[in-house]
Amino acid sequence: MAEKIKKFFSRKKADAKFKLAGPGRKLNDESSSSKPASNPNAYKPLPRKDLSQESRLAAQAALMRLNEKKRDNPTFNTSISAIKAQVKKELEIERKNEAENVPVDAPQPNREVSLEASPHLAVTGVYFKCFYDNEILPKDEWKKKIRKILYEQLESGEIADYLIACCIIKSCNKGGEKIESCVEILCKYLDNIISNPTEEKYRKIRMTNRIFCEKVQGVDGALELLRGAGFKEQTIPNADNTSEEKYLVFDKDITDSMDTLTLIVDALQTTEPITLELDRNLQVLSPSQAASRMDLPPDFYAISPEEIKREHQLRTEAMEKSLMLRTKAMREKDELREFRKYRYAVLRIRFPDGILLQGTFSVYEKLAEVYSFVSENLEHEGLPFVLISPGGNKLSLDDDSDRTLIDLRLVPATMLIFAWDPSVAEEIDKSEQRDVYLKPEVMILMPQA
Structure with missing residues (x-):
């Protein structure tokens, strides 16, 4: 009798579970397939506005000027010059082969694969200029x-x-x-x-x-x-x-x-040594392009990446043992020592339309140089603006202009947010070109998707 009661209640529980699960559906019935309910409050990105006729004409005129400068001076564009520097070695090999009458399809000697060939690098290398000529070289x-x-x-x-x-x-x-x-x-x-x-x-x-x-x-x-x-x-x-x-x-x-x-x-x-000027290696990237280019080449490190990893591991183990005994000043000193392993930094400035302006800097350059770099590429050049750090702090020229990138912890790669200064923000919002940030001759540097 007891066994029959147990079976009865088991069937009741099973029936209750099926009823709570709702009406049954066939797996091949498309009409009854469940679809996720749309959320009317979900965030929808604003569609990007098309360029106005005036902006299109300005971009075309800038492109014509750029082509003229490129014909007169092949190294006018620093990014193009940097690319040329990458293939220079290959061209030299080809010229040497031609001089020695080496067949084109002859087997090439084994060469070490360069890390600069990686598509995930934020930059292909570090390049410099000199007053001797306009060439851009490592x-x-x-x-x-x-x-x-x-x-x-x-x-x-x-x-x-x-x-x-x-x-x-x-x-x-x-x-x-x-x-x-x-x-x-x-x-x-x-x-x-x-x-x-x-x-x-x-x-x-x-x-x-x-x-x-x-x-x-x-x-x-x-x-x-x-x-x-x-x-x-x-x-x-x-x-x-x-x-x-x-x-x-x-x-x-x-x-x-x-x-x-x-x-x-x-x-x-x-007599002073002949100095080299760091080339900014100017790049303009879309959000998707920036997301796929995150790594840094070995030139950015003062020591090899393997040495950095090994030293970091040893220091982490030592700090875990004595973390409770270390003061804030001691921890900040160790943090600064970590930053000094880098010689260069990549900074990306993100504009409200999602476009990113990228440049290469020495870690000992000051914030004023970053502001100058951004200003000279703006369509509204000369208007005041602010740069905001990832932590939400405004980097002010009044307070931070003489601080280096290491002092500001902007090493080795940081994204800064661009915003117009409140004194001109309202005026720009009323302008027809409120959505235009970079010069047309700069915008055409953005690789096509």
Whole structure:
């Protein structure tokens, strides 16, 4: 009897579950298939307005001007120049193959695949400009080109040898301490002659001298400067005539007067190295394009990514053990140390229409440089605006203009929000071009979807 009661209540429970589930439906019945109810309060993105006729004409005119500039100056557009720099190596290989009559379909030697080929990189590399010409190149290629130009000028004889040698010393050597030590010793050599013009011992430099070998001979441009100052290489027997040694001997007939040596010393102390200007690598991206390009190339790191990961792991483990004993100042110091692993930063400025303006900066550049970069690309150039950090803080030129990107924690990649300054926002809202932010010649840089 008990078993029959249990079965009865089990059937009742099963029937109740089916009734609560609602009416039955056939799996192949399309009319009865359930559809999600539409939510009238759901967010719907506003459709982007088409360009007005005036904006279209302005864009066409800008495109014509750009094409004219590109014909006159192929490196006018920095982004195009950066792309050219990427394929330069391939072009050089092709020219070499043509010169050596290598068949086009000949097997190529194994080459290491470059990380710059990744489509997920925010930028393909870090590029620079120089006052010599308008070419955009990576730093290593610029160093080679500057060295080649300076030595060509040295051979041409159009400029005084010692002036070119000063530039070579300051621009073609690595290590600030190495250059400073060499300059100090060279100045001492010349000052000794200026102060003691009749002393024979100051007119000779033994080339096997330890200090000369360690701090002068291995520095590019040092020997060229001494030769330009009036030194000649000679072999002189030692005191007991048992052997000979090489010396640099000052020949007073080569140098017009002691005033020339004074000029050389002054040039050594005041000549500045040839500096490179960081190219912004200007890009304009749609939201979808920006989302697919997030990674940074190795050039952005002061150390290799593998070293960063290993050091970060060790520091994380150490901090977990002593987290409760660390002060806020200590944690901020460690955070700043993490940021100093980067040399460059990519900043993206997001406009209200969703378009992003992207530029490359040194981590030690100041916020004022970022504002200048944005301003020069605006259609309404000169009007005040504000940039808002991801945390919602306004980055003000009044308070933060002298702070670096590291100080502001905008490293290595950050998106800033653009907004018009409240003093002009209402006026712009009434304008017919209120939805236009970037110049037409800048907008045409955006890759086609």
